[in-house]
Amino acid sequence: MKDDNSTVVIDAGERNQLGHPLDYRELNRRIRKALSEGQERIVLMNVMGQRYIASATGSPGMRIEIHGTPGNDLGAFLNGGTLEVFGNAQDVTANTMNEGRIVVHGNSGDITGLAARGGTLLVKGNSGYRVGIHIKEFEGSGPSLVIGGFVNDYLGEYMAGGTILVMGINCPESPVGLNVGAGMHGGRIFVRGGLEGHQLGPGACLAELDERDAAAAEDLISQYEAAFAATVDRTVPLRKVMPLDSRPFRGHYDSTTI
Amino acid sequence: MRTVIKVPEKYLPLIDREACIRCKRCIKSCSYNALEFKDDKVRVKDGCVSCLRCVIDCPTSAITVVERPSSYAPHAVFSPEIRRSIMAQANSGGVLLSSCGANAEYMDIFNDILLDAAQVTNPSIDPLREPVETKTYLGRRPGKVVVDEDGKIDLDASETPIVVMDMPIMIGHISLGSISYNAQAALFRAATELNILAGTGEGGLHNDFYCHSKNLCAEVASGRFGVTSQYLKEVSCVDIKIGQGAKPGHGGHLPGEKVQKLISETRMIPLGTDALSPYPHHDIYSIEDLQQLISVLKESTEYRVPVGVKIAAVHNVGAIASGIVRAGADFLTIDGLRGGTGSAPRVIRDHAGMPIEIAVSAVDQRLQEEGLRDKVTLCASGSIRTAADMIKCIALGADVVGVCTSAMVAMGCTVCQQCHRGACSWGIATQIPELANRLDTEVAAQRVINMFHAWNEELKEIMGAMGIDSVESLVGNRDRLRYIGPNPRIAEILDVKHSGEGWG
Numbered sequence: 001m002k003d004d005n006s007t008v009v010i011d012a013g014e015r016n017q018l019g020h021p022l023d024y025r026e027l028n029r030r031i032r033k034a035l036s037e038g039q040e041r042i043v044l045m046n047v048m049g050q051r052y053i054a055s056a057t058g059s060p061g062m063r064i065e066i067h068g069t070p071g072n073d074l075g076a077f078l079n080g081g082t083l084e085v086f087g088n089a090q091d092v093t094a095n096t097m098n099e100g101r102i103v104v105h106g107n108s109g110d111i112t113g114l115a116a117r118g119g120t121l122l123v124k125g126n127s128g129y130r131v132g133i134h135i136k137e138f139e140g141s142g143p144s145l146v147i148g149g150f151v152n153d154y155l156g157e158y159m160a161g162g163t164i165l166v167m168g169i170n171c172p173e174s175p176v177g178l179n180v181g182a183g184m185h186g187g188r189i190f191v192r193g194g195l196e197g198h199q200l201g202p203g204a205c206l207a208e209l210d211e212r213d214a215a216a217a218e219d220l221i222s223q224y225e226a227a228f229a230a231t232v233d234r235t236v237p238l239r240k241v242m243p244l245d246s247r248p249f250r251g252h253y254d255s256t257t258i
Numbered sequence: 259m260r261t262v263i264k265v266p267e268k269y270l271p272l273i274d275r276e277a278c279i280r281c282k283r284c285i286k287s288c289s290y291n292a293l294e295f296k297d298d299k300v301r302v303k304d305g306c307v308s309c310l311r312c313v314i315d316c317p318t319s320a321i322t323v324v325e326r327p328s329s330y331a332p333h334a335v336f337s338p339e340i341r342r343s344i345m346a347q348a349n350s351g352g353v354l355l356s357s358c359g360a361n362a363e364y365m366d367i368f369n370d371i372l373l374d375a376a377q378v379t380n381p382s383i384d385p386l387r388e389p390v391e392t393k394t395y396l397g398r399r400p401g402k403v404v405v406d407e408d409g410k411i412d413l414d415a416s417e418t419p420i421v422v423m424d425m426p427i428m429i430g431h432i433s434l435g436s437i438s439y440n441a442q443a444a445l446f447r448a449a450t451e452l453n454i455l456a457g458t459g460e461g462g463l464h465n466d467f468y469c470h471s472k473n474l475c476a477e478v479a480s481g482r483f484g485v486t487s488q489y490l491k492e493v494s495c496v497d498i499k500i501g502q503g504a505k506p507g508h509g510g511h512l513p514g515e516k517v518q519k520l521i522s523e524t525r526m527i528p529l530g531t532d533a534l535s536p537y538p539h540h541d542i543y544s545i546e547d548l549q550q551l552i553s554v555l556k557e558s559t560e561y562r563v564p565v566g567v568k569i570a571a572v573h574n575v576g577a578i579a580s581g582i583v584r585a586g587a588d589f590l591t592i593d594g595l596r597g598g599t600g601s602a603p604r605v606i607r608d609h610a611g612m613p614i615e616i617a618v619s620a621v622d623q624r625l626q627e628e629g630l631r632d633k634v635t636l637c638a639s640g641s642i643r644t645a646a647d648m649i650k651c652i653a654l655g656a657d658v659v660g661v662c663t664s665a666m667v668a669m670g671c672t673v674c675q676q677c678h679r680g681a682c683s684w685g686i687a688t689q690i691p692e693l694a695n696r697l698d699t700e701v702a703a704q705r706v707i708n709m710f711h712a713w714n715e716e717l718k719e720i721m722g723a724m725g726i727d728s729v730e731s732l733v734g735n736r737d738r739l740r741y742i743g744p745n746p747r748i749a750e751i752l753d754v755k756h757s758g759e760g761w762g
Contacts, residue, residue, distance in 0.1 A: 028557055051550065056487035056558030073554045079487045092541050095554065096482045111541050115482035117526055133540050134481065138526040158536050161528060186531055246531045249511050254352030255679050257268055257307055258342045258604065 006041055008034040012068065013046025024050040024071065035062065040081070043067070047087070052076060054083055058100050072109075075102050078119060091128070094121050097143060103227050107149070116143040116162070123147045124228045129177075130154040135187065137161025142187060146220050148228070153177035156241070157201065159184040165220045167232065168193035180204060181241045185248050189241040190217045200241060203248050207240045214238075265345045269306040270326045271313075275299075277320035284312035284321060289683040289693055290676075309674040311683035343604070356604040357677035357687070359504055359596040359641050359663060366596075367615040368647045370743025372757055376725035383727055385718035391728040392714055394426040394658055396455065396495065396635045397564035398588035418588065419563050421494050424453040425714045426652060426729050429706075430593075430639050430660035431477045431499065431568070433459025435512045435521045435533065436600030436677065437666075438694035439466075441686045444669060444702035446470040451707050457660075460499055460510065460535060462524045463489050477568075478555065480509060481535035483525035487558065495563045495589070496555050498548070500539065501570030503597030503640040506611045510535035511601070516680050516689045549585035556586070564588035564635075571595060571617030571640065572610075576624030583630045591660060592617050594640025598663040600687055601678035614640035615654060619752045622655025622734050631734075645716035654752060655734040661710075668709040669702040737761060 010030050012022045022030075027050045034042050040061045044053070047068030054064055055076040062081025066074075069087045076095035088106035097116040104121075110128035113121055116135045126149035133154065135143050142162030150171045156164050159181060166189070168175030174194035181189055182201025190209070197206060209217065221232050271284075271293065278300060285293045285300065292305040293312065306323060313321045330338045343354055376382040383390060397420035404412040429449050434442050436459065443466070449456035450473045457475045458467075462484015467474070471492040478485050479499040490496055501507065512521070512533035522529045542548050548567065555565045566589035567582045569575070575592060582590055594614025599607065618638040625631035638651050639660025648659045667673065670684040677687035685697030717729065726732050740757040741749035749756050 025557070032560065052554045052557040055554050056490060058487065072550055076554045077485070077487045077490065077558050092550075095541065096485050098486050114541055115485075130540055134534075134536060136527050138522075138528065157540075158534060160531060160534070183534075185534065186528065247514050249513070249532055249534070252353060253355045253603075253678075254346050254350040255355050256265055256342070256346035256350070257676070258339050258346065258354060258356070 006039075007043055008039045008041065009043045009045060010034075011045045012050055013048060021046070021048050022050065024052055028052060028055070031057065031064070035059070044070075049090075054078065057081070058098070062100075075100070078102070088125075089123075094119065094143075094145075097121070105228065108147075110152075112147075113143060113145045116145075118143050120144045120223070121146065122224055122227045123149075124224075124230075125149045127151045130157055132156045132159060132162070132164045132189075134158040134160060135162040135164075137187065144220055146224050147175075148224060148230070150175035151177065153179050154182060154201070155180045156184055156187070156189045156204075157182045159189070159243075160186040162187045163190070163216060163220070164188075165190045165217060166192065167221070167224070168236075169230075169232065174199065181243070183248065184241075184243045185246050186243060188213065190220075191239050191241065192236050195239045195241070203244055204241050205244050207242050209238055209240050213240055262349045263345060265342055265349070266329055267304050267306070267326055268329070268342070269308040269323050271302050271306050272322045272324060273300050273302070274318075274320040274322075277318045279318055279320075281317060283315050283317065287311045287315040287683060289681040289688075289690075307674050307676050308672075309676065309683045310672045354604040355601055355678045356607050356675055357599055357601050358673050358675045359598045360608050361675065362608045365613045367613055367743065367748060367752075368643075368650050370741060370748070371615070371650050371752075371754065372740045372742050373646075373649065373653075373720060373724070374738040374740065375723040380725045382725050383722040385715075385722040388722075389727065390718040390721050391730075392425050392717060394423045394729060396421040396423060396428075396589055396637075396658060398634060399632050419561065421455065421564060422453075423455055423658070425710060426656075426658050426717075427452075427454050427648070427710055427713065428475065428637060428639075428658050428660045429454065429456035429665055430597075430662040431457030431459040431475070431497065432600075432662055432666075433461030433477075433483075434464055434524050435459070435461040435516055435689070437687055438682075438685055438689060438697060439464065439520055440694055440697040440699045441666075441669060441702065442467070443699045444697065444706060445665060446474065447699065447703040448665075448706035448710070449473040451703070452710055454710070455494065457497065458493070461512075461521065461533075462486075462526060463493070464520070464524045468492055475566075478551075479535050480537070480539045481525075481533065483527065483533060483535075486526075490555065490558050491560075493563065495566060496559060497566045497568050497589075497591065498539075498551055498555070498587075499568050500542070500548075501568070501572070501593065502599060502602075503570045503593030503595055503611055503614070504599035505602035505606045506570035506572050507537065508602065508606050509537040513680070518689055521689060545581035545585050548582065552586045566591060566635075566637075568593060568637075570597075571612040571614060573612060575612065575617050576620045579621040580624055580628055580630060583625060583634045587634060589635035589637060589658075590621070591637040591639060592621055593660070594618075594638070596641035597639055598641075598666075599677075614638050614642075614651065616748070616751060618651060618656050619654045619736075619754075623753060626734075645713040645720075648713060649717060649720050649732070650739060652729065652732050653735050653739050654754075657730075657733055664709065665706050668705045669697065 051071035058079030091109035107125040179201035181204030460479035476493040568591035595611035638656035682688040
């Protein structure tokens with residue numbers, strides 16, 4: 001059904017004869033159909049756990065609003081455009097995102113941003129374990145992940161590039177868990193609020209923000225404020241986590257001819 | 259404190275002084291810097307790996323490479339290899355690296371299996387005069403036939419995508435990074451010409467190679483290198499790499515030296531950093547999680563291509579394979595212990611996993627028991643060296659065999675096992691432009707085409723001799739195999755009769 005000439009509204013809660021809501025396959029088929037007809041503004045209503053929404057889609061003008069709770073793998077392989085979730089997102093949001101913007105007005109689950117290499121993800125609330133695992137950068141532009149609240153252990157594990165900012169809003173203790181940056185060999189993590197050395201994983205170290213870091217962090221904080229109409233207290237200090245080495249396996253191996 | 263004791267040199271190039279014309283060609287050929295020109299003579303330095311480039315390039319055949327005769331005193335338990343590896347580790351404290359497939363003697367079962375032929379009661383077929391079909395279909399079997407209103411079988415109505423190949427052969431996944439641009443170009447060109455599939459490996463797909471996409475299987479590994487929506491949408495099938503036979507349970511480390519412009523662009527990672535593939539996929543800790551990745555890839559490719567899963571042959575492979583098919587994989591690849599690699603810890607390469615003969619048979623039997631075998635295409639790889647290995651592997655249950663090392667050997671590789679050093683003198687496993695340019699793409703492609711053409715002809719010859727006219731009738735046809743090896747228990751596990759046992 002069409003709302004007006006410019007927006008397509010899809011009711012993901014539409015019941016079939018058995019009383020089941022729209023299957024994820026049918027939902028995605030409808031999204032792809034709208035996109036292929038040049039309809040780039042799509043509103044999904046009553047989303048109830050449908051997985052893989054908008055996977056491998058993307059164009060600069062695409063804008064999909066998601067009302068309800070999308071399932072796992074939201075925006076996998078996303079290649080441009082904006083997905084805005086008015087609710088909580090589940091696991092593996094932004095799986096291998098290449099480009100684009102995902103805004104979550106709620107929390108997101110584990111392995112948010114897995115292996116992303118571009119784009120921006122803004123989460124208003126908290127996120128789970130292994131956030132930003134193995135994100136990487138290419139040609140100078142990496143992904144940016146911003147989590148407003150706290151995250152669990154293994155933040156930025158295996159990280160090879162890009163920027164993560166965890167803000168710890170309404171979080172009295174450290175907003176990150178243990179093993180932060182375990183195995184990281186690129187990129188940077190900014191943590192607003194408490195962070196101590198024992199929380200770092202192997203291969204990561206603490207550092208002070210330089211001017212460029214501070215500018216990048218300020219830019220992300222401003223994006224967060226704009227996306228969620230929030231005001232972030234700038235007096236809380238930021239700490240930076242960075243890799244000890246971009247070549248963690250140097251010296252690990254022996255190539256002698258046996 | 260100096261703790262390094264030199265590990266004795268392993269190979270010795272011998273130069274026939276009378277034949278040598280001092281052209282210095284051998285010195286240019288050697289990418290391991292093992293020869294020099296001094297006092298008007300070619301002289302031998304340390305570092306020869308027996309890649310044989312100089313031997314073949316020498317215009318007067320003046321060079322022979324031998325194993326150094328005076329290495330270690332013979333010992334039945336402490337072999338020279340064991341002593342050398344201890345020496346090397348005591349020097350460096352490092353994990354020993356190696357490449358190619360397992361270099362150990364305990365595992366060749368193909369050589370213990372004999373093929374059957376037709377005599378009297380079932381006539382053989384002359385494949386040059388009668389059709390013997392080797393066309394192979396990769397993908398989930400629809401399980402039903404759709405008949406249209408006119409009573410004709412509707413081939414397009416099958417809801418599952420199928421890839422049609424002219425031979426039951428797939429060139430396995432070899433990434434750009436582990437091999438050179440020219441080598442990958444040659445393999446892709448050969449696959450296109452032969453109408454078979456070639457794997458992209460986990461390193462993404464270079465822009466120049468999209469012209470071959472109809473014959474390519476895109477790999478999605480834990481590093482997700484170069485995995486974009488375009489990569490997924492343009493190829494003919496997508497393969498999730500969970501494991502590799504040469505290094506089950508291990509990830510991948512492409513050292514920063516190899517991550518130059520070409521690799522950086524294709525993998526979409528920064529120049530000069532180590533490209534690390536995590537050991538597991540961190541979004542897959544269960545069969546249910548695997549099902550999600552399969553589903554998201556099917557959704558992303560709009561159900562137009564088969565999505566498969568590749569695992570290393572490990573001891574519980576039957577149950578894992580069953581789970582993978584239930585998770586929705588359209589094809590399943592089992593990679594055996596002897597499978598190749600561009601770089602793997604020696605200890606894993608030589609000691610972890612299971613030979614492909616046992617694995618493919620175990621998976622085939624398990625899937626049959628569970629009523630799943632008809633649903634999936636079973637691919638098997640891991641040192642399918644010759645047409646004979648291919649035929650035996652198919653008769654043990656594979657629909658398709660994956661071949662890598664033999665295709666490399668066709669291009670010039672001598673299996674010197676130095677791929678991990680990135681200085682391949684044949685221009686195959688290297689990213690150094692001067693070395694990579696040694697490989698002529700057209701020549702290499704033609705040689706791969708010739709080899710697979712010959713294999714397919716040999717397959718037809720054997721099928722004809724067995725009286726079988728379609729390769730699909732050979733799949734899992736264990737009656738046509740007999741075991742002749744030392745351990746009858748293996749025959750039981752393979753479900754193959756012993757030589758001498760008939761069926762009537």
